Amino acid sequence: MAKKTNPASAKNIRKGNAVFHASMAVFLAGCAAEIYLLFINKYLVDGTLDQVLAMAEALPYVIYAGLGVLALGVVLLALWWKRGGTMRRTAAWVAGVGAFVAGATFVCLHYVADGTRAMCVAVPVVMLLGVVFLLYQRECFFSVSSLSLALIGLYACRRSF
Structure with missing residues (x-):
């Protein structure tokens, strides 16, 4: 006798796959953006x-x-x-x-050197925040994003004085 599949579980599997594919798309877009910025850094800043x-x-x-x-x-x-x-x-x-x-x-x-450096740091941070937003609960995303903003604020205070 053949097993009947539970449609609710198949729907959950499709939803989980869609979230995984979206997070991989965000990750790959972030990698492509970082490669573009490293290309600019190599030839505009360090060339x-x-x-x-x-x-x-x-x-x-x-x-x-x-x-x-x-x-x-x-x-x-x-x-x-x-x-x-x-x-x-x-x-x-x-x-x-x-x-x-x-x-x-x-x-x-x-903003040649400083702007390129800031973008090379900001892109992976935003990419990882996007992956956290897609894969984890919203509370985790808000906690991680507030910690990231706090670290950026501390870095900005350190650089300004």
């Missing part, structure tokens, strides 16, 4: 004179490209808002990628 000049000349165009991708994501989000589901999520990711590329490049270009 030779020719590399620094080439990056300083190219990065404003990257900002414009990021703003273009952000605009595309916002337009797609407005067009696909009623459809929901995967299309809306994809448009939100496109807008997020554009906003990150434009914002991070602006910070790294205008």
Whole structure:
């Protein structure tokens, strides 16, 4: 006699898999963002004179490209808002990628060494907070985020004096 599957448990398994896949997507997006920032750090902050000049000349165009991708994501989000589901999520990711590329490049270009260092630290922190938000209870997320803000405040106080 064949076993009947419990639909409630299958639904819970699908929900758990969706949360795991979302947390892996946040983790991989954070890794890709960190690789982008390390690339900027290598050639803009620690590079030779020719590399620094080439990056300083190219990065404003990257900002414009990021703003273009952000605009595309916002337009797609407005067009696909009623459809929901995967299309809306994809448009939100496109807008997020554009906003990150434009914002991070602006910070790294205008605040060269300090901005790049701050972004290289902030991206893994935000990535890990996103994973904690998705995988753990909300109380744990709020505790970890408040501790992170306290550490950032202590670091800022130390650096300002």
